[in-house]
Amino acid sequence: MERKEFLKKSLALAGIFTMFSQCKKEDEVTPGTVTDSTDTTTCTVTDNETEGPFPTKSPSTYVRKDITDGKTGLPLTVNVYIKNVNNNCAALENALVDIWHCDTAGNYSEYGGSGMQSTNYTSVHFLRGRQTTDANGLAAFTSIYPGWYSGRAPHIHVHIYNGSGTSLLVTQIAFPEDISSAVYKTTYYTAHGQADTSNASDNIFSDSLDNELATLSGDTTNGYTLTHTIYVKA
Template identity: 60%
Template sequence: MERKEFLKRGFSSLLGVAAIVPVIGACSNTSVEPTTTNTGTSTSTGSSNGSSSSNCTVTPSETEGPFPTKVPANFVRQDIRSDRTGVAFTMTITIKNSSSNCAGLSGAIVDIWHCDKDGYYSEYGGTGMQSVNFTTVDFLRGRQTTDANGLVTFTSIFPGWYSGRAPHIHVHIYNSAGKSLLVTQIAFPYDISNIVYTTAQSYGYTKGVQDTKNERDNVFSDSVANELGTVAGSISAGYTLTHTIVVSA
């Protein structure tokens, strides 16, 4: 089954997670349309959720499929690049607890994974879902534990895209005892993604403009307001994503 068809049918029926029903056009175009087309330093502001105790809605739950990390405890590492090349990318993610006035959640376990610049995931492949076989490698997957402020940081490369999905990062958060708290995803501002995908050919980004924007994506179309990361930087210097995820612990 092709990935795009999988997305249309709803990932969650395969993974035992509640299916996601897209609400096309739920977010206005102004939140994702490009505001710049140059290759210099640029910044896009994402979600403000979790910024205070009065703005502390639990981040929407999303599917972890179709390529979840098989044994995430094996990948306790801050640098998740392995052999993958691309535009430098740092992720700074803060986990906050809605049950504690949106204070940072210390000791939470945070797993992340995303595709490479060509749209491929490690640990999978050789099927209709992903034709290239990467079942024997484990790039772009990692686990960290939050500090006293609820913060984790990962070093990676700017993710690519694949047909039917807007660019995204998967995140699975557990408490310190290993209980699952939330599975979610992080969206990217379209203007930044557009710069990378159309001007970073020398870094290997050769697919061109993504075919699905956030407002047409069946994961983000009804929830991007609370799942959009803030991204700043440039192709030459690299980009930094900052994002807050709110859980109920």
């Protein structure tokens, strides 16, 4: 066989092998990969984070979907899906999900009157609540878009328990910076201005943003819907 003919056949075979390999990679489903209407990501436990200095003092007291409690701000629907890594990342039903976040001025309820938060909100309980996940692993809340406070990017705290009340994970949810920037230009937030800390420089999100960044849809006229999936071992 002439050298030219040999090379031609070799290259053709190599091309077929490459096409086969590419198709195989595209068609394979990697074990532990989740693909559904809410998320497409590797099935690993979401990063554990601190509760911060302002956790809810009596979470079971605030079983409610609407957590605004009279606070004004841009409407935010919070849809948190809980999935169980120990069950092939299936939806975790009957999990207890607590969330809490600050108001438009960066203040938390149940705390205050100290150096960390001068405004005293020790006797009120706004922007805190608990829900039980449904068959789809969903816990939904009605709230407002959170503000920010110095040194932290905008965020929501989340604590997940199993149905018996055993803690499974404490984590936080980050917000896309372009959306936060637009929100903070609206009437409710202009007095407080723009956040002073980016996600990349935030001491919580700087090393875990990939699995803590929420997906948001909506606009600054009608409000936003936040969708986020959290993975736990249950």
